[in-house]
Amino acid sequence: xxxxxxxxxxxxxxxxxxxxxxxxxxxxxxxxxxxxxxxxxxxxxxxxxxxxxxxxxxxxxxxxxxxxxxxxxxxxxxxxxxxxxxxxxxxxxxxxxxxxxxxxxxxxxxxxxxxxxxxxxxxxxxxxxxxxxxxxxxxxxxxxxxxxxxxxxxxxxxxxxxxxxxxxxxxxxxxxxxxxxxxxxxxxxxxxxxxxxxxxxxxxxxxxxxxxxxxxxxxxxxxxxxxxxxxxxxxxxxxxxxxxxxxxxxxxxxxxxxxxxxxxxxxxxxxxxxxxxxxxxxxxxxxxxxxxxxxxxxxxxxxxxxxxxxxxxxxxxx
Numbered sequence: 001x002x003x004x005x006x007x008x009x010x011x012x013x014x015x016x017x018x019x020x021x022x023x024x025x026x027x028x029x030x031x032x033x034x035x036x037x038x039x040x041x042x043x044x045x046x047x048x049x050x051x052x053x054x055x056x057x058x059x060x061x062x063x064x065x066x067x068x069x070x071x072x073x074x075x076x077x078x079x080x081x082x083x084x085x086x087x088x089x090x091x092x093x094x095x096x097x098x099x100x101x102x103x104x105x106x107x108x109x110x111x112x113x114x115x116x117x118x119x120x121x122x123x124x125x126x127x128x129x130x131x132x133x134x135x136x137x138x139x140x141x142x143x144x145x146x147x148x149x150x151x152x153x154x155x156x157x158x159x160x161x162x163x164x165x166x167x168x169x170x171x172x173x174x175x176x177x178x179x180x181x182x183x184x185x186x187x188x189x190x191x192x193x194x195x196x197x198x199x200x201x202x203x204x205x206x207x208x209x210x211x212x213x214x215x216x217x218x219x220x221x222x223x224x225x226x227x228x229x230x231x232x233x234x235x236x237x238x239x240x241x242x243x244x245x246x247x248x249x250x251x252x253x254x255x256x257x258x259x260x261x262x263x264x265x266x267x268x269x270x271x272x273x274x275x276x277x278x279x280x281x282x283x284x285x286x287x288x289x290x291x292x293x294x295x296x297x298x299x300x301x302x303x304x305x306x307x308x309x310x311x312x313x314x315x316x317x318x
Contacts, residue, residue, distance in 0.1 A: 002030060002031035003029070003030075003031070003151070004029070004030050004117065004150075004151055004152070004153045005027070005028070005029040005030075005149075005150075005151055006026060006027070006028050006148070006149070006150050006154075007026060007027045007071070007147070007148075007149050008024060008025070008026035008027075008147070008148045008149075009024065009025040009026065009071065009072050009081070009145070009146075009147050010022070010023075010024055010144075010145065010146045010147075010148070011023040011024075011025075011079075011081070011090050011092065011130065011132075011143065011144070011145045012130070012143050012144050012166070012289050013090075013130035013131075013132050013139050013140070013141050013142070013143035014139075014141050014142065014143065014168075014271065014287040014289065015139050015140060015141035016141060017046040017047065017048075018046055018047020018048065018236075018271065018287065019042075019043065019044050019045070019046060019047070019139050019141075020042065020043050020047070020139070020238065020271050020287070020289065021040060021041065021042035021043075021132050021139050022040070022041045022042070022238070022269075022289065023038075023039070023040050023041075023081070023088070023090050023132065024037065024038065024039045024040075025037070025038050025068055025071055025072055025081055025083065026038075026068075027071060030153075035066045036066065036067060036068040036069060036071070037064070037065070037066055037068055038064065038065045038068030038069075038083045038085060038086050039062070039063065039064035039065070039086075040061070040062070040063050040064075040086055040088055040134070041060055041061070041062050041238060041239060041269075042060060042061040042062075042137070042139070043060045043061075043236070043238055043271065044061065044137050044139070047234075047236055047271060047273075060238055060239070061136075063086055064086075065083070065085040065086055067085045068083050068085055068086070069082075069083060069084060069085065074105070074124060074145075074147075075102075075105075076094070076102035076103060076104050076105055077093070077094075077102050078091060078092055078093045078094065078125070078128075079091070079092045079124060079125060079145050080092070086134075087134055087135055088132065088133065088134045089132075089133050090130065090131070090132045090133075091130070091131050092124075092125045092128040092129070092130050092143060092144075092145045093128055093129045093130075094125040094126075094127065094128045095127045095128060095129060095142075105122075105124055106122065106123070106192060107122070108120040108121055108122030108147070108149070109121050109122065109187065111177075111179075111185060111187075112152065112157070112158075112183065112185075114152070116152050116153070116156050117150065117151035117152030117153070117156075118150065118151055118152060119148070119149075119150040119152055119157070120148070120149045120150065121146070121147075121148050121177065122146060122147050122148075122149075123144070123145075123146045123166075123175050123189065123192070124145040124146055124147055125143075125144065125145040126144060126166070126168075126173045126175055126189065126191075126192050127142065127144075127168055127172075127173040127191075128142070128143050128144060128145060129141075129142065129143070130142070130143030130144075130145075142168040142286070142287070143168070144166045144168060144173075144175070144289075146175075154262050155262045157295075158181050158182040158183040159179045159180070159181045159183070159295055160180050160181035160182075160294070160295060160296060161179075161180040161181065161292065161293070161294050161295070162177075162178070162179055162180070162291075162292070162293045162295070163176070163177070163178040163180075163218050163219075163220070163290070163291070163292050164176065164177050164178075164290065164291050164293075165223070165288055165289065165290025165291065166288065166289060166290070167223075167230055167232075167274040167276065167286050167287070167288040168286050168287060168288075169274075169276055169284040169285060169286030170284065170285075170286070171284065172190070172191055172228075172276055172284055172286075173190075173191060173192075173286075174188065174189065174190050174191075174223065174225065174228070174230055174276065175188070175189045176188045176189070176216075176218050176223050177218070178218035186216050186217065186218055187216070188216040188218065188223060188224070188225040188226075189225075190225040190226070190227060190228050193225075193226075220232070220290070220292065221233070227278060227279070228276055228277065228278040229276070229277050229278075230274050230275070230276050230277075230288070231274065231275050231277070232272040232273070232274050232288055232290070233272060233273055233274075233275075234272060234273045235270040235271070235272040236270060236271045236272070237268070237269075237270055238269045238270060238271055238289070239267060239268065239269040239291075240266075240267075240268045240269075241266070241267065242263065242264060242265065242266045242267075242297060243262060243263050243264070243265045243266075243267070262295070264295075264296065264297035265293055265294065265295045265296075265297060266293070266294050266297050266298075266299075267291060267292075267293045268291060268292045268293075269289070269290070269291040270288075270289070270290055270291070271287065271288070271289055272287070272288045272289075272290065273285070273286075273287065273288070274286050274287065274288040
């Protein structure tokens with residue numbers, strides 16, 4: 001079996017008006033294949049209720065390259081990346097709770113490990129100020145950065161559906177992950193604190209204190225951690241396409257070595273408003289970027305789709 005390595009960085013930023021951008025930087029090695037991938041997905045129209053009905057008809061800006069050059073530079077003080085091929089630069093400065101002493105970057109979560117490889121997932125900056133610049137536009141606001149490292153080939157992952165997302169308010173942040181399939185996972189981080197499903201702990205490296213009650217849950221409209229609930233609403237679609245649609249034109253020969261199941265995987269990504277509620281605290285507003293990946297290419301039921309602000313049901317209701 002040929003050795004596989006994917007080292008992928010993810011950045012995003014949303015400004016006060018809901019202009020948003022997502023940036024990827026990755027190294028892929030598989031046998032003789034060695035690629036430095038980079039991509040940007042941006043929605044530069046303001047996200048307001050008045051424009052929501054037309055926002056989904058506007059095509060987001062999307063550029064990608066397999067000549068991305070050097071990967072990001074990171075430390076506890078911040079992370080930055082410049083990609084000449086995409087003509088962009090992005091910098092992240094974490095919002096520190098106790099400046100001027102930087103908070104160390106936490107170790108990654110070992111989500112899965114078996115004889116075929118491992119998957120490490122690490123939020124680098126869960127609550128950061130981000131500055132993205134291109135010749136055509138710039139977006140500055142709160143944002144997020146993470147790093148995924150995996151030696152397990154994507155088509156060997158025991159996942160049918162994956163939910164992922166992050167929400168950032170003025171003073172709080174939340175990141176979540178849920179796997180559906182043979183090896184389920186649920187992980188919710190509120191302000192970098194871990195809440196994982198204890199029923200899944202034996203098969204993973206996620207741990208919680210035995211003295212605490214851990215009952216996180218993740219759906220498209222409602223995320224619950226140990227101490228808070230996040231409700232999502234007013235969702236705008238940023239991306240809805242299969243892996244084949246997005247990558248075949250960028251990575252030559254992909255169809256010859258990636259299994260059909262991988263190419264059929266469909267990714268749906270949204271920008272949503274989010275409201276965080278906690279006991280004895282006022283509700284906090286912020287922006288969420290979240291996604292659902294269906295590895296069999298299937299479509300979700302209508303009840304599993306994010307709801308617009310005009311939907312009479314509140315996001316997260318059954």
